[in-house]
Amino acid sequence: MKIGIEAQRLFRPHKHGMDIVALELIRALQVIDSKNEYFVFVKADEDHTCLSETSNFHIIQVPGGNYVFWEQVMLPIYAKKYGVDILHCTSNTAPMFLSMPLVLTLHDVIFMEKTSGKNTSSNYQKFGNLYRKWLVPKIVGKCQQIVTISAVEQANISKVLGLNKDAIAVVHNGVSGRFGVKPSAETLNEVRNKLHLEEDFFLFLGNVEPRKNVGNTVKAFVLFAKINPKVKLVITGLKQSFVEDILNEIGEIDYLKRFVLAGFVEENVLLTLYAEAKVFLYPSLREGFGLPILEAMAFGTPVVTSNISAMPEVAGDAAFLVNPYSVEEIATAMQTAYENEALRKEKITLGYLRPSMFTWEKTAQKMLNIYQNGR
Known part of the structure; x- marks a missing residue:
């Protein structure tokens, strides 16, 4: 089986939560699965040594401009080019149009919820939230499987997007073994x-x-x-x-x-x-x-x-x-x-x-x- 994993921001030097989750998941898959073939789709950036290829894991640097163009235009082209049987998008959003089944990790629907207090988010964060708010309701119905990271979030997604809870799988995040090793x-x-x-x-x-x-x-x-x-x-x-x-x-x-x-x-x-x-x-x-x-x-x-x-x-x-x-x-x-x-x-x-x-x-x-x- 050929499995595609979207990890657009994996190589950026200052990784955020979803980037770290994608990186740790891929590293763990490298340990447990030597049979399937993986294509990890990333955007070129500074930290290109954080993940190494193995015999069945291929890192594919996909060109493109801003992350919307990269995701909506370039990612589907490269997923089709490499003939993946399924594409896992790891960070809340995914292409509108794909020629293969889609698995989407929807970490949360915080971007769909009204928040109280002053909005101190950056312009980049505000644009990202608007993009997600527009896109996610359009793509959830196209997913073979939606995955989220907690039972609480499963209930939130079900309520906000009107989905049956049974259609949302809960896959908890993990803790790396690096945490717990006392520093010198x-x-x-x-x-x-x-x-x-x-x-x-x-x-x-x-x-x-x-x-x-x-x-x-x-x-x-x-x-x-x-x-x-x-x-x-x-x-x-x-x-x-x-x-x-x-x-x-x-x-x-x-x-x-x-x-x-x-x-x-x-x-x-x-x-x-x-x-x-x-x-x-x-x-x-x-x-x-x-x-x-x-x-x-x-x-x-x-x-x-x-x-x-x-x-x-x-x-x-x-x-x-x-x-x-x-x-x-x-x-x-x-x-x-x-x-x-x-x-x-x-x-x-x-x-x-x-x-x-x-x-x-x-x-x-x-x-x-x-x-x-x-x-």
């Missing part, structure tokens, strides 16, 4: 020195999207910091001005020194931050899955996350679950996770068990069954 003393010292982390710190993966709940997280940490003067919060992915605006809004700009704005961090730095953080904060308002929860747990780092959306499905009873709309509740959970040693140890022990329930090998095996059997 040399790497640890290098990261701490680079970010000036002499004290305990919490970790939060920032993003300008309102659903990431940056405002409430920052406000909650200020409440926590007033009681705990020797703990900092490391935030990745955000500019300092974004946090400054939140602190100015609540009249607490003096607390800016308690925040470490790390910007984009390479994977080795992220792994070290996960391993060394006293608490990992993930009080998101809306997620299709929530992979960072498991990544932090693999390192034995206690997690504070939300009691809504997909987070409880992923975290189980191994995290401190909070109402993400309550600043006070988030702050209280921070305090408990930091100072209650008995409860902290209990959550760490339970957390170590969660990643084994979500492996990329399991993900790949389920996807292989879908490719071969249609379900």
Whole structure:
């Protein structure tokens, strides 16, 4: 069987969640399947060494301009050229017209939902959301199989797009074995020195999207910091001005020194931050899955996350679950996770068990069954 996998943005240097999921899935398929022939369709970019070809996995660089033209025009041409029997599109969208069966991974339908608060997304993100909002209702009826990443999202997709839940397969994301491997003393010292982390710190993966709940997280940490003067919060992915605006809004700009704005961090730095953080904060308002929860747990780092959306499905009873709309509740959970040693140890022990329930090998095996059997 010839299986095509769309992974347009796989080679871009700063990978986002869906790019990482596609990469890990393909790597896992390379391990478990030596019989079928795969054609991975990508767009040329800087990080062309992140995936290697094997005897039955071929990387096909498809030319094209913007991602809409690449997806709607060039991808169908190349999928037909290489004679694939089925095409798996991995990141929410797919070509309108194909000459072979389509499997679509629809990670979520957040782009179809109204959000409250100021829209701080970039113009690129706004265009992408408009494109998805226009396209997805048109292509879901053409799919041989729709795949999503959690039972919560299966229900959301069914409701928003009017699909029978049975038509949507749930294939959970997995956790790479790299998460849980403690960093060397040399790497640890290098990261701490680079970010000036002499004290305990919490970790939060920032993003300008309102659903990431940056405002409430920052406000909650200020409440926590007033009681705990020797703990900092490391935030990745955000500019300092974004946090400054939140602190100015609540009249607490003096607390800016308690925040470490790390910007984009390479994977080795992220792994070290996960391993060394006293608490990992993930009080998101809306997620299709929530992979960072498991990544932090693999390192034995206690997690504070939300009691809504997909987070409880992923975290189980191994995290401190909070109402993400309550600043006070988030702050209280921070305090408990930091100072209650008995409860902290209990959550760490339970957390170590969660990643084994979500492996990329399991993900790949389920996807292989879908490719071969249609379900």
